[in-house]
Amino acid sequence: MNAIPSVDLRDFISGDQERKEKFIREIGSAFENIGFVALSGHFLSDKLVEDLYDEIKKFFNLPQEVKDKYEIPGIGGQRGYTSFGKEHAKGRKEGDLKEFWHFGQYVENDPKLEAEYPDNVEVKELPHFNEVGKETYKMLEKTARYVLRALALHLGLEETYFDEYITNGNSILRPIHYPPIKEEPKNAVRAAAHGDINLITLLMGAHGRGLQVKNHNAEWVDAIARPDQLMINVGDMLSRLSNNKLKSTIHQVVNPPREEWGKSRYSIPFFMHPVSEMPLNCLENCIDEDNPKQFEDITAGEFLHERLIELGLIKK
Template sequence: MNHIPSVNLKDFISNDPVKKQQFVDQIGKAYEEIGFVALKGHFLDDQLVDNLYNEIKNFFELPLETKHKYEIEGIGGQRGYVSFGKESAKGKKEGDLKEFWHFGQYVDDNPALAEEYPDNVEVKELPEFNKVGKEAYQMLEKTAKYVLRALALYLDLEETYFDNYIHNGNSILRPIHYPPITQEPKDAVRAAAHGDINLITLLMGAQGKGLQVQNHKGEWIDAIAEPDELMINVGDMLSRHTNNKLKSTIHRVVNPPKESWGTSRYSIPFFMHPVSEMKLDVLDNCISETNPKQFEDITAGEFLNERLRELGLIK
């Protein structure tokens, strides 16, 4: 496959069983073949998208010493600010050319989980920042819920199979700033080739060139969304749970051509995680003679901690 298929979530949530089934078939096939889709019909409206971009640009333009106030020690970068070059891809020594922020889950009905997750960090200089971040988080989470419902049907599971695992899940909204490049990077790129850790990722900000996806032949193809589309990909947790039936595809963000080095890039992924006790054991109906069980049993929490150590975010 040499392009990213486009699907419309409105087909799935319509009352038309034919359109709903077509959406299930299209998204399932795309995730088997390339691991990415471009999704229209999501729950983010244009005004919310504009507000979010304005707020994150305002944040990243704050003085460095102000931003550093929001870099919280001891939580593996799970909330607040993570400074430039701190994160590297698995197996890479060079830090990625980016800085970012993390919004996490807003738990309102489970005191034990509220205790388990770090608190969200309030930015005192920007009165709208946290309000807009929370609203975007919840609209992306709602979109992700319906995508996972479609995938549950594709996998011959009950439609709401994932619902309880993702309610109050350990999901992260990560506004990223790739600053202008001021000198020839030594082996560093904006985001080195990697697979995502989580169930699925919903990406805002893939409208220009930069994001590339590796297809099954090992070729890098550009993943460019239309203005009204989110780019959504399978993460390693879902790939593992489905015995690699649904593919977690390696992707990267390449440096722009030299004439565009002076420009910033912003992108905003939403990493949909389940609650930490979800078992990622391979689903029985994804095991066959031709596709024997490929992964050991593990919980989502154990898998996340393993990967955060590999990324250098926790010791």
């Protein structure tokens, strides 16, 4: 399978049982085979997408000393700004050629989680930045909830299995800026080959070349979505939970051809995380003689902590 399959969320929420089952079949098959789909029919309006890109470009264009004010020490980059080259892929020393911002959860009716998560960071220079970020966060979270409902049914679970775990979950919206490349990079790419940590990732901005996915034949395939689509992939948490029935696919963002080095690239992934207590123990109905249990029992919080150490974002 070389092309990234396309699905339409409107099929799932149409109220028509045949269309709903078609969506479940299509997304289930895509996530078992290549781990990625291009999804249309999501809850982001064109206006919201345009506003968000406008705001994040304004932020990344601020003077470096202004951006640096928003880099918060001691929280592993979970909120606010992370400067260029700080993060690296698991197993690599070279920092990725990017800078980024994190919006986190807007907790409702849960004082314990409100205390657990760092506060979102307000950008004083841009009056609309935070409200546009929050609205985008909410719409992507809503889209992800329906995708996970379809996957729950595909895995033989009750449709709302994930709902309790993702309500007030530790999800992150990450606007990324890959600045123009000024000199030959030394062993560094815009984002080195990696799998995502979380349950699923919803990516805005996979419209041009750059994002590549490794298929089952270990070949790199370009993952390009239409402007109205989100690219969605399985993360390691969902792979563990499903005993690798749903594939967390290795992907990367490669450097552009030299003639395009002078251009910035922007992408905006939404990493759907559950609450930290969610058990990621392999589901019983995903274990059998042909597919024995592949992963140790662990909670989402423990797994995330391990990975943040491997990424160099927090110290042991």
